Amino acid sequence: MKTKDEIAVINPNFSIPLPVDLTITKSIWQIGHGNLVVKNSDGNIMFKIEGSIFSFNGTRVMSDAVGAPIVTLRKKIFSVFDTWKVFRGEGQDKRDLIFIVERASIFQMKTKLAVFLAENKYEDVCDYTVQTSWFERSCQVNVGDSSTKLAQVCISKTNMRKNSWLDRLFSGEDRFEVMVYPNVDCAFIVALIVILDEIVSNSRRSPKHKCNGGGVFSSLFLIVCFFFFFFLKHRQNRDTTFFCFHPTPQRDNLNYYS
Secondary structure, eight states: OOOTTOBOSSOGGGBOSSOEEEEEEEESSSTTOOOEEEEETTSOEEEEEEOOTTOTTOEEEEEETTOOEEEEEEEOTTOTTOOEEEEETTOOSGGGEEEEEEESOSSBSSOEEEEEETTOSSOSSOSEEEEEEGGGTEEEEEETTSSOEEEEEEEOGGGTTTTOHHHHHHHOEEEEEEEEOTTBBHHHHHHHHHHHHHHHHHHHHOGGGOOBHHHHHHHHHHHHHHHHHHHHHHHHHHHHHHHHOOOOHHHHHHHHHO
């Protein structure tokens, strides 16, 4: 039974009255697959997330330790705000919808996601937010736009040595440490982290699709470079024309005296 302070978006059975430490592991060798494994502090598997990264509909299925589907994460095709919808079980109908996740705005210095529960019909105010500083490999899940935290995420300490590509190459995986606060739905938090990772990874794979601050600065830099080289080319052409123009008064004078 749900208590007053309990956050049970997906299932109250995944809400524990104590802080929960989770480890999310994603293999970097499974090309074309977005498979992740979530374990608790005892090393026991709590969740599995499976799905092809390069599938057209961007579907991910989260299951429990024995393989029973919990929720299905479906990416909305051709979405400006990188919208994902989360359905109960393997459903895809409106009646199975639990919540929607999307970028809070198009242009962002740091990725921020807005979460709207299914019963939030107007979506004028978000129910939860995911605020991240992904370049420092950290993020947090809050209630609405408040400072009330539900979970804290950071890169695993085993890969904390500047998270170099060499460390990732030898370990063969990306690992994230998640601390879920008491009475918070662990499945809900994991689903948000999976969506966040997909959005950030997709932005890195597709530069044209970037809507974050890095993409904006890259575009501005290219525009400035274009105008700079255009100016130099125009200046060079103008100077060349000036120095190559020779009037012919001497030839006229020569013809005059001849």
